Amino acid sequence: MRVVIAEDNVLLSAGLELLLATRGFEVAEIAGDAEAFAAAVERHRPDLAIVDVRLPPDFRDEGIHAAIEARRRHDALPVLVLSQYVEQDYAGELLADGRGGVGYLLKDRVGRVSEFVDALHRVAGGGTVMDPGVVRQLLTRRPRDPLESLTPREQEVLALMAEGLGNGEIAERIVVTENAVHKHIGNVFAKLGLAPTDTGHRRVRAVLAYLDRR
Amino acid sequence: MRDVWERARRACGYLLVGLGAGMVSMVMLPLTVAVALTVVVAGLGYFALPRWLGVVRAWADLHHGRAARLLGLPADRGPAPDRSRFGPLTKAPSTRRDLVWLLLFPLSSVPAGLVALLAAGLAATSVLLPFWWAMPPGQELQAFGAPVTGWGTALTGIAAQLGASAALGGLVLSPLARAHARMNFRLLAPSEAELLAGRVDELTRTRADVVDAHGAELRRIERDLHDGTQARLVSIAMQLGVAEEAVQGDPRVAALLRDAHTGTEEAMEELRDCIRGIYPPILADRGLVGALRALAARTTVPTRLDAGELGTLPLAAETAAYFVVTEAVTNAVRHGRAGAITVRLAREDDALRVVVHDDGTGGVDESRGSGVVGIRRRVAALDGTVRVTSPVGGPTEVEVELPCGS
Numbered sequence: 001m002r003v004v005i006a007e008d009n010v011l012l013s014a015g016l017e018l019l020l021a022t023r024g025f026e027v028a029e030i031a032g033d034a035e036a037f038a039a040a041v042e043r044h045r046p047d048l049a050i051v052d053v054r055l056p057p058d059f060r061d062e063g064i065h066a067a068i069e070a071r072r073r074h075d076a077l078p079v080l081v082l083s084q085y086v087e088q089d090y091a092g093e094l095l096a097d098g099r100g101g102v103g104y105l106l107k108d109r110v111g112r113v114s115e116f117v118d119a120l121h122r123v124a125g126g127g128t129v130m131d132p133g134v135v136r137q138l139l140t141r142r143p144r145d146p147l148e149s150l151t152p153r154e155q156e157v158l159a160l161m162a163e164g165l166g167n168g169e170i171a172e173r174i175v176v177t178e179n180a181v182h183k184h185i186g187n188v189f190a191k192l193g194l195a196p197t198d199t200g201h202r203r204v205r206a207v208l209a210y211l212d213r214r
Numbered sequence: 215m216r217d218v219w220e221r222a223r224r225a226c227g228y229l230l231v232g233l234g235a236g237m238v239s240m241v242m243l244p245l246t247v248a249v250a251l252t253v254v255v256a257g258l259g260y261f262a263l264p265r266w267l268g269v270v271r272a273w274a275d276l277h278h279g280r281a282a283r284l285l286g287l288p289a290d291r292g293p294a295p296d297r298s299r300f301g302p303l304t305k306a307p308s309t310r311r312d313l314v315w316l317l318l319f320p321l322s323s324v325p326a327g328l329v330a331l332l333a334a335g336l337a338a339t340s341v342l343l344p345f346w347w348a349m350p351p352g353q354e355l356q357a358f359g360a361p362v363t364g365w366g367t368a369l370t371g372i373a374a375q376l377g378a379s380a381a382l383g384g385l386v387l388s389p390l391a392r393a394h395a396r397m398n399f400r401l402l403a404p405s406e407a408e409l410l411a412g413r414v415d416e417l418t419r420t421r422a423d424v425v426d427a428h429g430a431e432l433r434r435i436e437r438d439l440h441d442g443t444q445a446r447l448v449s450i451a452m453q454l455g456v457a458e459e460a461v462q463g464d465p466r467v468a469a470l471l472r473d474a475h476t477g478t479e480e481a482m483e484e485l486r487d488c489i490r491g492i493y494p495p496i497l498a499d500r501g502l503v504g505a506l507r508a509l510a511a512r513t514t515v516p517t518r519l520d521a522g523e524l525g526t527l528p529l530a531a532e533t534a535a536y537f538v539v540t541e542a543v544t545n546a547v548r549h550g551r552a553g554a555i556t557v558r559l560a561r562e563d564d565a566l567r568v569v570v571h572d573d574g575t576g577g578v579d580e581s582r583g584s585g586v587v588g589i590r591r592r593v594a595a596l597d598g599t600v601r602v603t604s605p606v607g608g609p610t611e612v613e614v615e616l617p618c619g620s
Contacts, residue, residue, distance in 0.1 A: 015452040022456060053499070059437065060499040075361030084440045085486055085495050090509040107444075108482045111475060113459055137512060210333045 001124060004046040006037035006066060007082075008056050012146045016050065016110070023117050032056065034066035034167065041070050048124040053083040053090065064090050071097065078123045082107045091200040095128065100204050103129035103164070123155075128204050129164035140209035149191050157184040162207040222383035225374040225391035226330045228284050232394065233327020235277060236320040243316055246270065264297045267309060275311045275320065276404040281395035292404030308404060315401040326394045333382035340375035418597060422530070422619065425595055429529035436493035444485055451478045494536060502532045506539055506557060513543055515552050515572075521559040527566060531616045534592050535559070535568050541585035542570035542612045550574025550610055561618070565598075568614045576608035589614065 003025050007013040013030045020027055028044040031037035033056045041049060049070060055062040067079040080103035081094060091104045103123040109131065110116050119129045136159075150158065153174075160170045167185070171178040185203075194202050249266040253259030275291060282289035295306035303309060343552040404412070451591040454475040461467045489495065497505040503521045510517040527535075539557055552574035562565045580586045586602055589612065593600050596616050 002359055009441065011449045012445055012452075015449045019456055022459075054441070059441065084444055085490070087496055087508060089496075089500075089504075089511055092511070107448045108451065108479055110448060111455040111479065113452075113455040116455075 001048060001120075002026045002028045002044060002046045003120075004028050004037065004040045004044055006032075006034065006049065006051040006055060006063060008032045008054075012052070012107075015169040019110070019113060019116075020210055022205045023113070025120070028035075034062045035086055037066050038070060038073075041074060044107060045074070047078065047122060049077060049079045050120075051079055051081050053081060061090065067094060068097075071099070071101075076101050078126065079103070080105065080120060080123045080129070082110070083131075086131055086137060087115065088134050088137050090131055091134045095204070095208050098208060100126045100128055104134060105129065105131045106133055119164060121165050127164045128162065128207055130207060132159070132163060135159040135162045150188060154184050154191070158188050158206060161185065161188075161203055218384050224284065225387040226334055226383065229281070229323075229327050229330035229387065229394065230278065230334070232323040233331060234583040236323030236327060239273075239316055239323070240320045242270065243320075243463070245341050246313065246316065249594070254478045260300055264300060264303055267303065267312070268297055270316060271308075274315055274402055277398055281402075284391060284395045285399060287399065290404070290409065291402060292408040293415060306356045307408065311402060311404075315398065316488045318401060319398065322394055322397055326390050329390060330387055333379050333489070336375045336379035336382070340372045340379070346506050415583065421595075421597070422528070422617075426528050429533050432493040432533075433498055433529065436489055436495060436498055436584060439485065439489050439492075440495065442488070444482065447478055447482045447485065451475060451482070454478060465619040467468050479481075479551055493533070497533065502527065502535055503559070506537055506559070509536075509540060509543065510557065513547060513555065515543075515547050515555050517543065517557065518556040519557045519559075521557075524559060524561045524566065527561075528618055530596055531566050531618050534596055534598070535566055535614070536614055537592050538589050538612070538614050539570055541589050542572075545578070545585045546572035546574050546610065546613055549578070550576065550608070552608075552610075562615075564618055568616070570612045571609060572611075573609045575603045575606075576610050577606040578604035578610055584614070 001024075001075055003020060004107055005013055005016055005027060006028060007016065017027045017030065026205050028046055029040040031040045037049070037051065037055075049067070051063045051067045051070075053063040054108070055066065063081060067081050069078050071079055076097065076099040078101035079094070082105055083090065084107055087107060094102045094104055101123055103119055104120060106118075109119070122129050156174060159172055160173060165173065167181045171181045174181075188206055189202055194205055227608040246266065249259065249262050251259070252262055271294060278291055279289045292308065295303050296317055297303055347458050454471055458468060458471045458475060461471065494505060496508050499505075500508065503519075503524065506519055506521070510519045543555055543557070546555050550572050552572035553574045555570065558567075558569040558571070577588060580590075580602070586600075593614055593616065598614060601613040602611070603613075
């Protein structure tokens with residue numbers, strides 16, 4: 001799998017490159033700022049991009065804009081955004097096009113190599129991966145939402161869904177049968193008013209539902 | 215001896231310059247009256263008088279400075295009046311003081327200057343006596359009333375004139391100059407109240423500078439911690455993660471690495487909390503409006519943000535405004551049981567107005583550790599104002615005005 005990285009901190013980009021190389025990824029290019037990133041994506045047409053939120057010259061939220069722009073120009077290019085802190089606003093902006101293939105993780109998670117690599121594969125495969133921190137923010141800060149009507153178990157399932165896990169993996173994680181997970185997810189969809197169209201997109205929209213209810 | 219000579223020379227110079235300046239001032243007096251009279255001539259004076267008063271002020275400053283130097287005192291004339299506003303300028307105490315001084319200055323300078331001129335003249339002309347006697351015939355020269363007729367009288371005359379000059383210089387000029395300087399210094403010195411007003415202005419300005427510099431510093435520290443220390447920790451966690459996978463065969467080493475990894479993660483978490491307390495990262499990334507929008511989005515109570523065009527805000531005002539809104543919104547949610555919150559921001563000339571309104575139960579008690587105390591302290595540091603209305607039963611409104619310079 002070919003990856004383009006946008007990260008200005010040499011320490012981190014070198015670390016990422018090393019880590020990805022041990023797991024069979026091919027790092028096509030490491031871009032130091034948003035402009036170089038756009039050019040690198042254009043040149044290499046990678047399968048996945050990893051983008052830091054803060055990039056030169058101003059170190060604000062250039063990475064978010066660069067990621068959204070790259071997805072717009074390159075057919076929803078799968079992008080995983082890494083951030084120093086959790087901000088649900090950023091997650092919302094990344095998810096806004098509703099096309100999947102998006103991840104938003106705290107930089108800390110990179111150290112959990114296996115989980116991080118899993119997340120990369122999920123995003124590259126069109127899934128959605130949200131940092132547990134974002135999910136926590138959403139669940140604790142929205143008690144008056146329709147989300148309130150979810151049972152704790154359903155909330156847990158939704159949280160894991162937002163992290164990008166599939167039904168089987170969720171079942172494994174909370175130690176229930178896959179069938180039970182299926183039922184929980186059905187309840188979540190129903191309570192959030194999501195019509196049974198394409199299930200894959202409904203998963204994304206369930207996460208989006210949190211972010212829309214502002 | 216050298217001291218006496220030096221003092222006399224300085225005093226003499228001071229008084230001689232004063233003599234010239236006094237004569238110039240005599241011309242300036244009627245000119246002032248003439249310029250003032252132009253006020254009635256098609257408003258010309260509204261343009262001319264402030265400029266002329268500026269010249270008078272500079273002239274007075276110059277002589278105040280000279281007097282201060284002679285006396286060895288600091289020359290502080292207080293802040294100059296605002297020359298762009300006609301009314302306050304003509305009524306300013308400092309303007310009146312300048313004009314009184316302009317009237318009295320020639321009266322004191324000219325006589326005192328003449329004494330200095332006499333002392334200098336006596337010394338300068340004394341050496342002429344022998345030449346006068348020796349060279350041209352005809353006219354008769356006198357030294358102190360006695361005709362100079364030969365070497366004897368000439369030398370006696372020289373001695374007498376130098377003696378008189380030295381006596382004047384040594385005994386009279388220095389006290390005279392100091393008396394003159396003291397009088398002018400007092401005439402031009404600002405009153406205690408004016409000095410205090412000037413000091414307050416200065417303190418207000420420097421405090422704003424300090425608060426601003428402090429804000430910039432916090433922002434820099436936030437950046438440094440995020441991009442330096444935090445990034446380093448992430449890199450360590452990454453290496454530990456890779457190492458952990460590589461030593462699966464040795465459970466003891468693997469356990470050690472896992473502990474190290476967990477410790478690193480905790481350190482990152484603590485550092486993040488610490489950074490958030492120093493300077494909210496979202497404020498650094500998105501500016502005030504962006505940060506408040508994010509705050510509104512994650513508040514459990516529906517919160518509406520109304521922000522007009524705010525222009526460029528000083529860092530300190532931005533940080534304070536963010537703090538005020540965060541605090542007020544937290545209060546409304548936690549204690550006020552609000553159902554809806556509105557945050558309004560508007561730039562009004564030199565101030566940023568922030569209003570946080572909620573429809574909660576009201577009855578905010580400032581004495582009981584509510585966030586209002588923190589808001590007041592924060593706003594006071596910027597010389598802003600806080601108004602809290604919170605009748606029992608609601609609604610609660612916190613209104614803050616933060617000065618933004620211009």
